[in-house]
Amino acid sequence: MTSLLPALSVLFAVVATAVPWGLPADATFILPLVVVMMVFCWRTIPGAALHPAGAVGLGLLADLMSGGPLGYWALMCLIAATVGRRAGSLKESRQVGLYWLIWTVFVSLLGVLGWLLASLYYFRWIDWWPIAFGAAASVALFPIVLYGLLWVRHGRIGHARDTIFRGAS
């Protein structure tokens, strides 16, 4: 069950992206980016395992549910899984702030890539504002999601935080 926890938690988030929350049009990028962020975090957290193929599968599910370009969120999740794995190799530094910084840089680049990819897909310049807003919101939400996933994994935050992130104590 523990090994399935990352995939199940991301699946839960994918379903949540499809629920009619009544969010304004500008906020439509936030929930899918939370899914991408969760993939990134699960690949970053030492000991947790979310296979890239699983990340792609969950991204495809998000694509199918959103009715958007098939493969778009799968690609975003795969990139997050790849980068998250690389960022995970920094765990010896154990600085929450560093992970946050990596996510900030990563989501900025991912946003630009996503915007270009979507513009290419539709052969017209897509409105960039919702993407920028979603990316900014995801940066603000990063610690909440990260600690939330740690809580999901360990049942508590304190111990896990102290053992994993030196800078947090």
Next chain:
Amino acid sequence: MRERGSPLFRRHRPSWNAPVELLSFGLYFLCAVLLVLSRIGHGAINEARNGLVDLSGPMLELASVPAIEARRAMDRAKLYMAAFDEVDRLKKENEELRQWEWRTKLLERKVAQLRSLLNAVEEPALVYATGRVIADARGPFVRSALINLGRKDGLRVGYAVINGDGLVGRTVDAGGSVARVLLLNDLNSRIPVLVGPAGVRGLASGDNSAELQLDFLPAGATLYAGDEVYTSGSDGVLPRGLRVGVVTGSAGAYRVRPYAELNSLDAVSVLFFDAPALARTDPPAAADGMGALSAAPAQEPKAATASAGLPIAAVAPPAGEQAQAER
């Protein structure tokens, strides 16, 4: 070669792991292929999408219950907070509507007399089914919603979808029990419309924002903010006279603010308007013989009209010809 100083590269990197690297490459390739197939609208992709949406329908319906209830609770709380103002407003509106009711009755009588003088043909009745939005399939590039009505309910691709306020969009995918509605403000949405009392022709296009663009207006067309926009029916798919919204903006940059609140849809009705052009959007083969008429609910028909339609589209039909499937 000098070792790079960044922590990213300082640690020993794992050596080439062929299966893992190949798998990653394969996954990237798969995503690229899927994007291309999705772009060209490959049939297999659409079938897979419809199949999965159908499968996930019950789960989404269940998952959306808390969100819908929470939204309703918030709406109710807001309503309670502004209850006194709302009562005053409704009283005033009620008085105005009474006057309108009287005027409408006079006009209806006059229209009926003129129609009988002209020996005018009765307009076809609009059959509709009402369902609920079960999933908010809106992404940064897509403005769509999943509803709990499908081909089993007689729904076909291309049908207009309305709510109490006005036109919401049209169906673009239909599974057995779930359908996808492309909302008015989606990037791919194009609705031919008539604007204002003069009925100026135009095209309302979505651009993923809250309002629609108003394009292809005749040169020198004079519009005013607040002019009503309604469907022209010239695409041969949507019925004429469905309320879309009102004109905003100024000359050269006219926009349309939809009547329907597209961000928080709940109950919607699908109009079973079988126009000839539907053969293009949803060929009979795709419908598997489950066309709107063949699958009209077997229950006793009730008299009903489309709530969002202007009189042109919502001619009161003879009671026996009307069927309403409500879920």
